[in-house]
Amino acid sequence: MADSALSRRTFLTRSGLLGCSLAASPLITPVSLAAAPWDQRLVVIILRGGMDGLDAIRPYGDVNFAGLRPGLVRRAGQPGQEAEVGLDLDGFFAMHPDLAGVMPLWQQGELAFVQAVSTPYRDRRSHFDGQDLLEAGTMGLGERRDGWLNRLLQLHSGVAARTAFAIGHGDLQLLHGAAPVSDWSPDADLALSPQAERLAGVMMQDDPLFSAALSEALALSRLDAEQVTTGAGSAAQPQGMPGVTPGKAHLKLAEFAAKQLRGDTRIASFSLNGWDTHSQQKRGLGAALKRLSGCILALKQGVGPLIWDKTAIVAMTEFGRTVRENGTGGTDHGTGGAMVLAGGAIRGGRVYGRWPGLEEAALYNRRDLMPTGDVRAVSAWIMRGLTGTGQTDLEQQVFPGLQMGQDPGFLR
């Protein structure tokens, strides 16, 4: 806990330098005080709940696949009935139909997948522990209290609070640690009346901790409000109890991330829930994949073509799911899963990873996809390319105990 306190304090010190006297300053000009340590952009999306990588990226070319998933993937059988294996990618893998929105990215070589990967987590299959390990980036649980994305920041000079943003209300442990990071959620916006805003400023002006946080909260709220063109009346509307805004909350996260990435921010992270598909997976996974593809498209549109070319989006989950469909049209917790890579910096149009096969003997514990690659190695190679971090640092500091192996060339 001391670590995150330190990072926030550093952040607030910096905010204090902006000289935010509420009465005097318009507060809305983001000021660059330090050059960012590198120019590329990294977005890490945590898919919470265990995404079924076999349904998102379907290995329909594997002879065993259709038999394991009779209800989830229907193949053409009768005349006049179309094949429903999904959107063909390379003659072996097909994308889930609900990823159709990002098909153009695949065609332009800005979308890729990594199959049969996992963290070192095995056998217990608990979301809780699986996510802890995913975000700690260690070999085992409880080895480190900070997260791997924060440890990456700790290795670089010139890192300021705005360099990395944890977005949303979900706790992003991968950004916890000694390096300064910012956190904000688009629905944390303060909509105080002008009078209340002024009075709050007056009341807190003698307390540096409070006045800095208030200034930053108001500045971020205004930044966020700029793109909402619902009219000038919104600030005067009465405040409700704070709560998570329903509806297209995931798009707001992506849009907020994009806005930060256009400025000083180099790393943005948020999480998407809804991947735990024990039953009626067709519906559940479809909706989740639509949210993910919506986020990717919103990020692309939000950062603009110049920054998109320097951007890598990496989406990862705590574990994959069973290769066999269960009795309720879903799948249960498994091991090997998949990652989604997108962005102009990604060398896309291909499915990475070594395919282990789906015959009984090739499965992990005769039930799960056998992991042949490490989620951490994929992330490490991407960070190596984007940030220039040395391989030794990545293997010893960021992901202690990792062996990165050969560079698979995820980046252009």
Place this chain on the structure above:
Amino acid sequence: MVFDPQLAEIRFGSGLSPTLAPVTSADVMLARLQGPDRAADHFPIAKTDEILALVRVFAKLRKLNRSKRTTPEAKLAEKAFKRFRREYLQQRDLWFRQLLLRHVTTQDGFRERLTLFWADHFTAKGKNRAMRPLAYGYVESAIRPNITGRFEDLLIAALTNPLMLHYLDQFRSRGENSALSRRQGGRGGLNENLAREVLELHTLGVDGPYGQKDVRQLAELFTGLSYGVEKGFVFDQRMAEPGAETVLGRVYGGAEPALAPVLQVLRDLARHPATAAHIAQKLAVHFTQDQPDPDLVADLTTAYHDSGGDLLEVYTALLSHATSWQPELRNVKPPFDFLASACRGLGVAPALLAGWTPKQIRRGFIAPLKLMGQDWQSPVGPDGWAEADAAWITPQGLSARLRWAMAAPQRLVEPLPDPLGFAQQCLGARANPGVQFVASAAETRGEALGLVLCSPAFQRR
């Protein structure tokens, strides 16, 4: 030392109340702490055993639901399970209300604060739906009744509670040479989690005089500590590693696995000088400021050490030290303490909250707490909630506080109090000119109250 009744309620209690007179002396505070636990009697919360009984029902219904998937009774079984699960999880919201009302109505605020402090020191939480509600019973059974005794008894109570054994993976840890491992061909193994946290967090502290060898030996010594939903805590000899273990240079146990050496190592760790210093530092930070007066820490360490970890002696030293009564407010209230003291300051009527549904409790308190950075009963790690002021007053955290403060009073009190009177009443002598100006200059009564609640003077203690 100059005792200040208002400061006593603000710094060591749940804040000032419009209907309850502030406590009159440190002796009264200590006497009440040793008297009956009236708040717990008035607003009961289930204990570990009662909740474990519910966990059993949960498990039974879930099993029934799963086994009957294709039979005609399937629908009924599913319905029964889902109804139970919903009511079971809603029950937590009602316990939250009880906890809140203890803070709102108590005249023994120091007890509430110490309970929160020790619950955080011994952070434990359920890792699945069935176990999650046990967090309430854990505090009620293991923490609350033990905060005025010896630290070693509190330590033992916390570590032998099923929730702690579940949370830190102790219940399935077994020695490589245990009877069970030998019979089952080496399946399963040692888990160091609890042993590590006991040394690092609960007793000696992260800079304490121990090494990885001690962690490993302590983990072996701990094997056998387990629980069952039927029996609660058990010492399961079949899981225990035979032979003696050496922790901090002292040998524990013999050929036959037993509970006694485990309890002995805990008592020894509790009385270790490093533990005295660690606990003293934590208490000083919690009740005074992030960088506490070294003299206060030294006093607390001595009181702990000389009394063999008698917590009342330590509290007495805390309340006797001049630094504890420095008039400037430093520490920021964590989100729960902020909400609780706001409700207390507003004089929220217990009858009003008693009429709230679980859903209203969740929306009105538990969801806002999460936005303020305190996902109630779900801290990130076993090190619990942040203590540093800057961890809470982030842009996002302060925003959530302001939003709650602007909206909540309308739902909690009728009619709304006069803002200026409210400021004087809930801040006492700390209602500075800035706050008074704001209270009178806001455009609406609701905004004025919200601003007073968000003043640094109210949020610090």
